[in-house]
Amino acid sequence: MKTAPTICGKCGAEVSADAWQGACPACLLQTGLGLLTDEAVAGGDGGSARRDETMNAFGERVPPPRTPHSTKMLGDFGDYELYAHDEKLATVAWLKEPLRPWLAKAETQAPRKVAAIDSIAKAVQVNRPYHLPVIARPSGICTDDTWTPTTLTTAPVARDTHTAVWTGTEMIVWGGTPGPLNTGGRYDPGTDSWTATSTTNAPSRTIAAQGSLDRHVDRRFVGPRRNWAP
Amino acid sequence: MLEAQGPTPAAQEALEKLCRTYWQPIYGFVRRQGAGSEEAKDLTQGFFALLLERRDLDVVRKEKGRLRSYLLTSLKHFLTNERSRAMAIKRGEGQRLIPMDDLHEREAAGFWTTDTFAAEQIYERRWALALLDEVLTRLGDEYGAAGPASAGLFDQLQKLLTDESDRPSQAEIAGELGMSENAVKQAFHRLRQRYRELLRQEIAHTVMLPGDIENELRHLIAVLRA
Numbered sequence: 318m319k320t321a322p323t324i325c326g327k328c329g330a331e332v333s334a335d336a337w338q339g340a341c342p343a344c345l346l347q348t349g350l351g352l353l354t355d356e357a358v359a360g361g362d363g364g365s366a367r368r369d370e371t372m373n374a375f376g377e378r379v380p381p382p383r384t385p386h387s388t389k390m391l392g393d394f395g396d397y398e399l400y401a402h403d404e405k406l407a408t409v410a411w412l413k414e415p416l417r418p419w420l421a422k423a424e425t426q427a428p429r430k431v432a433a434i435d436s437i438a439k440a441v442q443v444n445r446p447y448h449l450p451v452i453a454r455p456s457g458i459c460t461d462d463t464w465t466p467t468t469l470t471t472a473p474v475a476r477d478t479h480t481a482v483w484t485g486t487e488m489i490v491w492g493g494t495p496g497p498l499n500t501g502g503r504y505d506p507g508t509d510s511w512t513a514t515s516t517t518n519a520p521s522r523t524i525a526a527q528g529s530l531d532r533h534v535d536r537r538f539v540g541p542r543r544n545w546a547p
Numbered sequence: 548m549l550e551a552q553g554p555t556p557a558a559q560e561a562l563e564k565l566c567r568t569y570w571q572p573i574y575g576f577v578r579r580q581g582a583g584s585e586e587a588k589d590l591t592q593g594f595f596a597l598l599l600e601r602r603d604l605d606v607v608r609k610e611k612g613r614l615r616s617y618l619l620t621s622l623k624h625f626l627t628n629e630r631s632r633a634m635a636i637k638r639g640e641g642q643r644l645i646p647m648d649d650l651h652e653r654e655a656a657g658f659w660t661t662d663t664f665a666a667e668q669i670y671e672r673r674w675a676l677a678l679l680d681e682v683l684t685r686l687g688d689e690y691g692a693a694g695p696a697s698a699g700l701f702d703q704l705q706k707l708l709t710d711e712s713d714r715p716s717q718a719e720i721a722g723e724l725g726m727s728e729n730a731v732k733q734a735f736h737r738l739r740q741r742y743r744e745l746l747r748q749e750i751a752h753t754v755m756l757p758g759d760i761e762n763e764l765r766h767l768i769a770v771l772r773a
Contacts, residue, residue, distance in 0.1 A: 344710065350768065
């Protein structure tokens with residue numbers, strides 16, 4: 318008596334009763350499909366594995382990179398590069414660098430860049446080039462995963478849609494509504510104190526200003542990117 | 548398939564191996580065409596006898612075709628040509644060029660008579676099953692040759708190849724075999740790698756161009772899921 322075929326719960330294919338170990342043959346072939354490519358079997362070697370294949374992040378065999386003549390670099394965007402292969406397939410290669418070498422390089426480059434910025438600032442007669450404090454671990458004043466109310470003495474006026482950035486030693490709150498506002502405050506958790514930011518040469522009033530710390534130049538930007546510092 | 552061409556003993560052996568592997572789709576197609584068990588056996592044997600005699604796989608090479616398609620076309624011509632058919636039966640009678648392993652069991656189980664698919668679908672589905680049988684048998688033999696522990700490992704790990712929901716997890720297999728989960732993970736990775744290599748090798752025997760391997764795989768998957 319023939320055993321009735323079953324239906325694969327994964328792909329819906331009919332699984333013949335005499336299929337290998339009762340496994341879905343379509344799924345087995347799908348597993349085999351894997352990363353086969355023309356390149357992986359080029360040369361008519363009967364399908365034997367090529368020695369120059371490489372492994373991807375999942376430990377699977379992938380074809381070697383295309384030869385340069387078939388690859389066109391579309392652009393170098395710093396952290397990644399964009400290539401087109403034979404004008405059909407585009408890939409993005411993320412140039413991820415291990416943390417330690419990157420950190421060592423960043424630490425040696427940062428002073429030079431800051432010095433360059435200082436010289437530029439002098440050239441354009443900016444009064445006070447701002448040196449971002451070295452980002453360090455909290456000095457034991459914070460306990461992980463706990464909240465403590467900040468002081469309200471000299472705190473900025475209540476607001477929303479403001480920008481807040483953490484410099485490593487201070488939190489700077491700036492802009493927002495109602496207003497819009499061009500005022501803000503620097504909060505130092507070490508002393509639990511607020512210091513109002515200067516409004517001299519401050520940008521025009523802004524809602525939801527973009528705040529960031531530029532890691533490359535160690536320079537703090539709050540508001541439009543210009544030579545202004547709180 | 549290049550190996551299976553030409554008059555050399557090696558080519559003859561390669562061709563015979565292909566025939567031994569892929570007799571089931573041929574037999575299934577013939578049965579679906581209405582032939583009885585004995586007649587189908589004779590026709591299958593006769594068809595392969597003719598194929599081995601003519602060694603005309605060069606046609607496939609010239610047309611850059613696939614063995615699967617070529618054999619089906621040849622089989623249709625073979626079956627519709629009464630003269631050839633008569634000759635084939637004559638040739639096939641008494642000859643057992645192709646050992647039709649398991650035929651009796653499968654015959655008794657009714658695999659050839661109760662399929663609801665059309666003859667060509669049966670042919671292609673059986674082709675896929677024969678391909679997988681060949682590959683997985685070879686893979687199992689390789690593990691078996693390494694010893695009973697390795698054979699036991701294969702028995703468990705091959706269940707993971709389909710990634711179906713009812714399959715045991717790697718943790719369960721690790722527990723059953725007394726291995727760490729990481730060791731099972733690595734062992735499965737190696738098994739899957741080898742499975743892919745063998746599958747690619749086997750398909751390479753049936754297509755002319757290496758670039759057709761992936762297309763052939765996709766075609767068979769589509770056939771099985773139709």
